[in-house]
Amino acid sequence: PRRSRLLARAADSVRAVTDRLGRTLLTFLLALLATGAGGYGIFALIGDAGTCAPSLELRVLTDPDLEPAMQAAADAYFASAVNTTDDGCRRGGVTVYSAGASAVVTALSKRTDAWQQPREDDNPQRDIGPQPDVWIPATGADVGRVTAAQEDRVFARLEPDTGPFAYSPVVLAVPKDLARTLGKPTGRPLSELVDALEAAPGTAEVHRPDPGFTDSALMATLGLYGDGDDARGAERLLTRPERPEPSAVKLLCTLPDDDAVDDRSAALVPEFLLRSGIGCHPATRVPRTAVYPDDVPGLEPTFVRVRWDHGDRDANARDDEANRFRTWLTGAEGRAVLGEQGFRSASGDRALLDSESALDGLTDVVRPPDSADSSGLDETLEEYGNAHGSGRVLFLLDSSGSMAGLWDGPSGGPGILKRTLPGLGGEDQYGIWAVHGLEGRTHTELLRFRTHSRKDAERALETAKVRDAEADPAAALLDALAFMRERGADDERPQLIVYLTDGEDDTRLTGDELKQVVERAGTAGVPVAMVTLNSGACDRGRPGTLMAEASRGRCLDAGDDLVPALHDEVARVGTGEE
Template structure:
């Protein structure tokens, strides 16, 4: 990105601020409350942008509490109209999905439905998709909401084959996995307040300087996020290089006064009025008992804890329809509980408290009174778990927090529990190798941002993860976290092959390896697809991958990782969790009906966040060479984390005792788990769904070194790739040669799917004798410009072609190159099909046999509309080589690009 001055261009700014919501608490489907401070955000930022001189008349549009359709419509319009800079701002409630992989911006009509999605919300991925396709040269997104920092991870995971997302820069109000407070009713929220001050600083304000100024001002003001954490703004792809920046304002000078981090002069005045009222009341009422002058419900976790949850992003304070374990009530709801009539000496104070409760939230009440509720703020336990285990861990935490075991004799909660999840491989790496960065995050290495807060308790899906962490930590000079695993697993859930009931009738449920089960399934119906989630994200997918690769000790036979990966359904990217996988399959009923999935068994009972009526019923087959899930309870102790060690140890021990006792086992049973010992019977047999075996013989336990080896092989199988292009250069191609829709032009458009580490080459296919091709581009790594130059020089030959000979040579060529590693490979054969007559009889059979044995997918690309018709050679070769057949009836160029991009690493 070059230094970008948008003045004089067609710029657009879209400012969406949701201050009013149709559904709020106490409605169980409502967000936590209204956000009156956001009204000031809209006007303050709009005025600052007008004063800045970058955006002209009519180029700044504000949306006051829009519905989703209003927001997306305005966004699309801004994307069409902007030719220079497009600035998108959002303030309001936001939540993340259960896995944390998506951020949902909640519009005016937002509701929270348990397990059934988030109506009235717009996903940040959808926003990114619109912005990436916009006509703007540069895009700046500013988010002032809960979980704003999570947008950075979504940006990184965003599928961007056209390399358009890099024009999008993000400025976020808080670090990932954090909620923010709602601010005061009479002023803008803290982040936006400091943002507008920085924009009004005078002179040119570039994005790099704006971020630095806002960060400095917020640190100086000591703004706090939820749980009393510092609120620290974040930036994605910050333009630190002076030659790579975006101008946001160019005003003549400052028009704003210094901010008051306490909320402004009204707050100071109000505190004085309240103090005077309190003194008068105390003189008239005399001495009272400690409880009489305090508000709140002992079991609500009021006081400081309640105050922290009263604000803006708190509506979205919980992931995808889920409230935090140990829910604390908002200030407005606390105020409604205050039934005591105020004495006459305190009437003014009572009125002010009511105003604060409905406007500024609990923070204002406590800041003014300086008093606490009968129950002090409970200690908050931080629990980190596997993505697949998050729903059941959260359910257990909810039940524990509300239980007698977590309640004192005075009816107060002892602790709350925050459950967070992250990718299993990333967690193992962070706990084993990056605990120093977790303690002291850096811009380039920040587990607190990428994974979550330092956990007190870690619940991995298998005890082997603990050994992996310990082994990695032993190689470090200094480790800042110590793991203390509890003996024995909490429960057991086998990893199963979940097969549509209609296709699994003849499948032996036990006593077979995964390879044998898949062979049986494929023999019964060759159209069956196999799906698996991301092995780097969840242990269940990694354990299943060990079975696919034949990596489990004692497994019968061994598989090549590249060949094993070819057995899986071809998707743009694997889903991050098995729950997400089972939720996406029903999106296409035909796909759902022919798809087998490698998932933890417990998900077949509890289901996932999509409506069960849309899902194809499945039966479980139990491969005996795939280890099952055995969740472990691990205490994590942090260096210099002993300030409240005794209280934290007590809270951890109480949670562990409850979780391993009858009540905890009941929750695990409700979610489909089995006993961790004996015959591994279901903990809740009464409600077991059809298709499950009553008892199972568990496979061997997961081995740490085998898991690491499988991850390495998976990485190799998805690492730098090899692609060989065969370009039909015979005389019949003359009319399909020039331009972007001609043979060389189509191949040129696939090159962005290949990166600097990928190896590829181009053969010109012509000739019917001993030599069936010539080399246009030598096989190896290339600069894109060199590859394009070679294709530009390609010529049609006055000759016929022998595609069977060229394909045989290509399959042998690629087999030799892939003999020593597991890197992904692909052959792309592009032709008009005029010489298909030579792909018949023995010649075709020979090609089909080689395609089956080579382990190299073959993409057959036909410039004929009938090239992939049933019975033609192209689809038969593609099927034999586990590739695809594409013709002009498909969206040809994007589809060929996607095939290449799945094999290659893409341009950096």
Template sequence: MSRFDARGRVNRALLVGVSEYDHTAPEHPQGVNGQLPAVRRNRTTLEDALNRGHVFGAGEVKSLASPTQDDFTGALSRACREARGLLLLYFAGHAVTSTSGSELHLQMRTARVLTGNGLPGSVSFSQVLGELVESHAEQVVVILDCCYAGNAAGIWHRLDDPRRHKILLLMSVQPNRCILGGTAKVATPFTRELVHVLDEGGEVWLSELYDAVERRMAEARYRAEDNDLQRPQALARPWNGDDVLLAAGPVDLSGGAGGTSGGWFARLRRRFAPARQGTGPRLRRTALSVLLALLATSAGGYGLLALTGDSGSCEPPLELRVLTDPDLEPAMRAAADAYLASADNTTEDGCLRSGVTVYSAGAAHVVTALGEHSDPWQQPREDVNPQRDVGPQPDVWIPATRADVGRVTEAQVDRVFARLEPDAGPFAYSPVVLAVPESLDVGVAPTGRSLPELIRVLKDADTKAQVRRPDPEFSDSALLATVGLYGDGGDVRRAERLITQAGRPEPSAVKLLCTLPEDDAADDRSAVLVPEFLLRSGVGCHSVTRAERTALYPDDVPGLEPTFVRVRWEGGDRDAQARDEAVNRFRDWLAGKGGREVLGKQGFRSAKDERGLIAGQAAEHGLTGSVPSADPADATQLDRTLERYGNAHGPGRVLFLLDSSGSMAGLWDGPSGGPGILKQTLTGLGKEDEYGVWAVHGVGRPTHTELLDFRTHSRAEAEGALKTGGGGAEVRDAEADPHAGLLDALEFMRERGAGDERPQLIVYLTDGEDDNRLTGDRLREVEDRAGESGVPVVMVTLNSGACDRDRPGTRIAEAAQGRCLDAGDDLVPALRDEVARTGTGEE
């Protein structure tokens, strides 16, 4: 190993801490998830530690407090030009990944998240790496303390530049994991422990720093979101190549966290030595083996740990890779942790028989990868790379429903490199429930109704009640709920209107239950479609308390039936016998007493007989003792439901009706005028959405003039049509007939939506002056046509009181399952949300 000591060279440290953001949710619909006061302390404490460390000279440590995107890229470019020895880049703040998880975006102060996956104000990690490889520095260290930090390693591996090997990575959390934001009182856990080790004195090398930080975090049992342990990661170079000196303070003779990796292992062995005579070597070796195996797992497979004890040695155990559904992952991790320490997984010499790594990925992605991409899973391609997008090749797959196995095998046509061997039946069961806050008094029996019926009863009981569901394209529990929501051949567009959606849905039920408590009002009025077991085991990703909920059990929604599936890979027979033995031991333990004990605590039911709870009393957790026997999921049904969901959330169609009669003259110009309001909703529409604008005026035929023809448009083109004056949008010297205009619009949209399930919307914006033409039979005719059309109608009136009970706008919106908005509402964001719900948003 070569050791790089940069003292006396031209070095640079760029510390970026984004603690304040201009746009935060829920106040800003496109904002990031809140401010990060702890990051301010991260930045200042690390700056002080590096200045005390004597590797960086005076003026070589630069700190950036909540920079904009341009400020960051400019500072990074300067540091890359100036550094000749060591260049250290540290980032703490919000970060998000692309949908596939293949890119990491660092969010600067002005960051926003657009509906169409646009991320203005962010910098991709690929761009950062591109700058760093071009730098003049001999050695580069990147430290990331942010959500999804572990995803940076995959991006490093995909960087097609031999100079990438001068870049070493330390990451605060494993891939595809979020960390908690903390408070202003202390730095976040990873940076806090990083600074602690740097300050202990003596020479601190990168490899030793990582070892010590990993140990301290494991001992403290810091938690990431979803109640996972937060496990730091490192790109492996300090263990098999270059190592870098990061601090050279006064030598600490007290045996602190300096020293070599070997010295750390010696300290670990001493820690697990017997406290008194009579503590046997087997116990010592078992405790040490368990800890080191867990640490090896948490390091993501990087590095090799020699497991040594006082009276004999333990070989590194064979590692089982267990892939599961995102909602099952916390429970499967709990099971794996219990199995690791069990007697079933321990030899007579006190060594581990096998390790277990549990990871998850979106259910639809896994089905596609196993069914269609098992070849590139073994030999990744640039365009198709399941190793990057899903994870390593699994030995065991635990889907949330056995129907997923059928979906995979039906898709396996040729060049199949992964063979599935599923168990005959599931090892546990959990129904998908509609979990209703106790503050919403529904007054309905928990069983005996379909999901659409339960939702309608809920909304009839409280008009402000909302129903939220995770993403069916990611979570099987959400897909199973959608099976019941759509029914057999039901109206998909109408069914989707029953679900509350503002922007992108949360990827999993665990994540949904984590984010809801951030807004007490939303939490208290939101019923959620989630697996029942989560109401028992809970989610520990936030310190706040979420609303207490009672479970309602729709009788048309298949339940979760986690199934143990052995995955065999072509060419993977070198250690087949040992791997089979390890898989069989884990399967037997999971189905036996040890596994049932863990699954019971997690809130699962028996997969057999009456499907009673494995442990605990149902009433204590808002559950029912016996659950209805819904039909199991069917592979073809799931695929068809997913296809229909994709259609219903694909490119949309929106027809805007703008009252252009003379009475609108005083409500026309500026951002609060009719055209200005419509212009501000265009951010909810993307390049593939079709939309048009009618200027409604005249009481005969025609009922309108076309301002913007109905097709796809560029943003500039649409804004030009809504520009007031100069031949654009103009007020006419005429009255308007909303009755005739709405009937024409409903017929127009009916013709365009006849052949597909794409989302549609009609927006009618008016001052309400001509509502006298929406009375009696004329109003009832519009209501009837709107109710039959399946096209939601948003009635927007620029005067107060237009959405009171029995007013025309209210009645039409209710008939069409749309929404009524008037001057008493926050018009622009509310209307923009409705348009965004239909459109795909800006790229």
């Protein structure tokens, strides 16, 4: 009320001055008033609306992938006739904001007290945003995740609608040239589609946003894992960025940063983003075709009213505004906006709400998979966390005599391994083998396989010495694969073997020995980084290339930016400071 009175007085003053000085000064004063009093000041001075009281602002929290579409709907609602009185005033406004889906589930189930009374160490108002009046998750299953995890002291009650108000399948958005290799766009599980892309000519990549941040990525991960229990193996089917993009919106914005990557990359994203665009102009994306996995639940945004304890002072007004927005959103005008954004009907044959504007590359009618299940999403998120939690790395350091000239200094064998250690943390397990000898044991243990402080690991590398012996890389790699497979048998923690050599002993990595090692690498479930300090070791058909391809690892040689690339490989597995 005080703000309204001040604005009314300011408006009267401006009008009086304008009578004398004209519209030029009015424009200047409007700018000043907007700076001091916000957008409402302009609204109060234009269109003879000075008598309009400030409208109630509805707080709408949603999934990061849904935020652009929900913002478009909120903007259209604000300007709609249903939100306008006979006097030309707005009945209410809508503030749309988003936060990571899993963080919201946790906050609504376990942190509602801190949301009402924030603490320095626990402040959802800072980490997520203001207490929402309405929550629009990407799937109604999130409501079940909240209620299943709620604790005794809960200060927010959820009142979800009985069903979603729109639908969008999660698709594999494939560049059109690659899509031809997949054939029919429907009727196959995600893992089969990813395998088919990998077998396609060229180097295809599959990207997925962070499953802990957006539900579309979590549901794609549920389909990727399927009914199996090998989350770590399933994760190896995907391109491994150092950090996944937080949302599908961000992923589709960043792929065009590199034309070559964009041309060969398929992305797991909600279908509607291929229709609505992603707001990152002037980036031009490669044209993509939507392929529809039959085992990935789709997005089913659901309207959830959130009621807060001791929030009843204006409860009736907020109920009226929430109901009005819900009615508009689910009615003809709201469905028209959702159609423009690329959504489908929430029921029936899930037809596109705006079929006339369907882009080339979308399928008109798709058979929707089963809806997401709250327990299935929680289990998938736990499996994903395990597969990306504390890791295990076994370093094999070629210590044969030929390494003598490549041993000392930061670019020598021990020095390179030392520069990867910042990628490992106190919870990671790792060890170092010095590889040498042709009979009996193929290695000497430099650092026992367990958790370590970085100083202990550096000290072990400083004691490493070149041996007056040759090395048997085939035998050492077979021992390493068996060693790591045994340690990873009971969990999904990420693993890696790093073999650093000069390649001089690759003459023993040929014929039947090479065939045996490559076959074992293909079934052990442990990526191998083959690192050679000479050029040409990663050419097509070389042992290092074959090992890396079979194990879904990486081959690096002196022709690469070797040290930072190896550091990144270790950092993806470890939990270190970088």
